[in-house]
Amino acid sequence: MTFAPAIPITGYLGWRVFENSADRQFEVFKSSPEITRNLEYFTDNIKEALTAEDLVKDRKLLTVALGAYGLSEEIDNRAFVRKVLEDGTDDPYSFANRLNDSRWKAFAKDFGYGNVAGTRVLISSFREQVATDYMERAFEESVGNVNTDMRLAMNFRREIATIAENPNVDRTGWFSIMGQPPLRSVLEGALGLPSSIGTADIDQQKDLFERKADQFFGGKSPAVFKDPAVVENALRRFFLNTEIENGPTASTPGSAALTMLSGQSFSDQSQNLFLSLLS
Structure with missing residues (x-):
């Protein structure tokens, strides 16, 4: 079996x-x-x-x-x-x-x-x-x-630790992340970035990741992921942003109530309610 x-x-x-x-x-x-x-x-x-x-x-x-x-x-x-x-x-x-x-x-x-x-x-x-x-x-x-997202989360938790502990993390960390599609996918979701940024110049992409990481995680370097709390915050944001983007499913806590409140659509008001419930 x-x-x-x-x-x-x-x-x-x-x-x-x-x-x-x-x-x-x-x-x-x-x-x-x-x-x-x-x-x-x-x-x-x-x-x-x-x-x-x-x-x-x-x-x-x-x-x-x-x-x-x-x-x-x-x-x-x-x-x-x-x-x-x-x-x-x-x-x-x-x-x-x-x-x-x-x-x-x-x-x-x-x-x-x-x-x-x-x-x-x-x-x-x-x-x-x-x-x-x-x-x-x-x-x-x-x-x-x-569940694809959970596989991505498991991979992220393991691989980001290796990158964060690398002595050259400040110089090469973001390039390593951008070069691994599973890692990149999680952080694009966590930082609210569209996958289309991959068409931009590589240095511009790095600058964007740095600025967003500083905004949400308190540091521009991937070294911030040495902190388990930051890793958990990234995963939380990844899951919540992904669920907001895709809309609630039958297994989403309170999805039936959200559907009724939003008139069959996951409105901005309902998204905020959903985030507050899981914060």
Whole structure:
């Protein structure tokens, strides 16, 4: 039987409810047949994948490898994946280093096929880390099959901490965020920014993120996300702004009353009421 996360309520309230049971659900998920089979196969065979070609041609191995970096949707783009791996990251102008999505750089660097130091698949600690990351992200993917926003929130909580703690966060933090679509999506929602800002000059985008972050979170640098309270505030704003944009659903607390009050539409007055109820 395929694991199906229990997410009875959407929105920010649903997120808070889900958080209380996430650890227990994850334990159940880790024992699901598909995850168990994938990890057993990976453990038994990854040491034989000594080249990028070896990894890419084995769909089962590639499923775990890509999944560990949140790239499982790229499983059928094998020529692209192979190019990323074979070019490596030693050269600052390599394919992976030139891609906007920084997950590819991490993927190529960690597996090391195209780097002078060579692949790390023979290092047991690396194999174990890939397996652990795969389980976590596969769980997030299963959550996303039920509620996309909650998958984005889980990813945000994990990845923003890594960026915030980076010594170069003031210089590179926003570029790292803008280069990861899931992170960018959450912060655009939290800051009330339209996705169309992605067409602007990259430095102008960075300036806008900085100004909005300073306004709502009290600092221009992504280093503000070292504070768990700021992370929670960002997630709260993301969920509430997304729900306002999409309108109430049947699982939105008080949605029936809001619908009656607003005459079948989620008016500005009702939006304010909704925000005050969840503040």
